[in-house]
Amino acid sequence: MATADLLVLVFNVTVYHVFSYHFAHSFLSYTAMCTLFNYLNSISLCMSVWFTVLFTFDRFVVICWEKFKVIYCRVRTAAVVITAATVLICSENIPLFFAYGPERLIDHVPWGCRTKLSFFMSPAGEAYSWLHSVLVPWLPFALILLFNCLTVRRILVANRSRRAVRGYRSESQSDPKMESRKKSIILLFAVSGSFILLWLTASVSFLSTRITNTAHYRGDYAAPAYLATETGYMLMYLSSFTNTCIYATTQAKFRGELKKVVKSPWNCILLFVRRMGN
Template identity: 60%
Template sequence: MKANDTQINQQRLIDKPNLLTIMILSRGNCGLSKCICVYMLAMATADLLVLIINVMVYYIFSYHFPLSFLSHTPVCTVILYTANVSLDVSVWFTVSFTFERFVKICSLRFTTKYCTERTAAAVITTVAVLIFIKNIPFFIAYEPEQIINELRWGCQSSVAFFSSPLGVACSWFHSIWRVWLPFTVIVLFNSLTVRRVFVASRARSGLRGHSTENQCDPEMENRRKSIILLFTISGSFILFWLTANVSFVASRLTNTTYYRGDRTDPGYIATETGAMLKYLSSCSNTFIYAATQRRFREELKTVLKSPGTQIERLVKNGRKSI
């Protein structure tokens, strides 16, 4: 029980950055546009869901309490479904944010129509609905491990489903959707954004002339901040997910699974390390915002100080009443 308590306490510490991010962004005092706030709030919420469902419910509660109601096959299937949904949502909200920054920096004509709060909410909602629909086959992809007193326990991959044409198609579509496509889209749009910024910077420096090149350029400063925020978020996402994606692709190509093998096997170590890193990425954005956004740091300090401020006010009011 002490080990379980330690893991739960560690999970609570990991959840707090996302809760702080949601709280700070909801206040709307970070100096960011409403459009980008919608995407950042969506990413923070998705990351929080990953930590709660995938880490706390699936890895901690389901693993350490194998005879609880979480091990009933219907409940276990729902957990697996929501775990895959939360991971997909976290990945594709990051992709949506990358595309929004690409449009904002590279397409001024399309910016006024796309980079709005309403459009951002519509994009986030559409992506979430598509992901919910896309993962529906998971409800028929698992079967009970054993049946005791007419109760179905545990979840294991259905051989009949994954050997069928539908199962093979769903498996490859799932790998493309979560592994190949997000990385390709992020790298592509970031490359186009860098190219656009580089060309615009050279053109703008030429227009301003040598006499004013050392003066502050507000437009280029705003672009620089946008680029820093974009690259830190998408770059950290790629780095944290790289190990998991490489091991996932390797296991698909070689048709091997390391979870039931020797724990000293390099493939098993790579798979578990990749899983740890991709879940760790769900709590990194808060530190990125704090490192790159001055207003976010100020709001973070205000939120952290607020409990102490409230206690101080209560103490002062108590003294006055006495």
């Protein structure tokens, strides 16, 4: 999930919104490269969304599904699930290669990208557009809310049973098991809650502009629909940043791995210097 969020920051923010804007006549402006980066932008966003769903499902399995946890919670299973999700996401976004055409020809070289009205106005293109909007993020919204409700219900029931077995009702007495469950709830709601809140503006804006047919602003950057859409994009990209921050502040193992990544180049340099000295 952290890797997918990093890809969003690299492709969607850095390459698409920074490099493409400030280096308008670089190789990024070729139609082929522009189409490729639009494809990479879409799959990175989809992976960020669906890996968040998979994270929520993982917590649900660990807490609520004891029998299935023995089979599912393995390194090999995680690798298979992540690989399968990535392949499906990459396959689902292949039609985007046919959705863009060149803005102009310079010395017989296609430059820029613009959407093909023939693609999006066709029944297949319109069906794909609506399907994509359901898969990202309305279906993930529903699945995250479902898994969260089931997980919280299971934790509350387990806590009541544990208090009854231990024979006390005082909340002030510490219980390591209950404290662990409480931390799981906090992490679960921090990740999934921030995702839903930060994606909600973009999702509602997309539906409202498609239903009211106000998706084309014709250069009016003060139009409410344009402002709502761009604000939704900004919050949507911010979601990729907050997930990593949440992990960095709440997960000791994640912080440890992050420190290893930061220290590894310096350790290699130090090792090289020592060998040179010997």
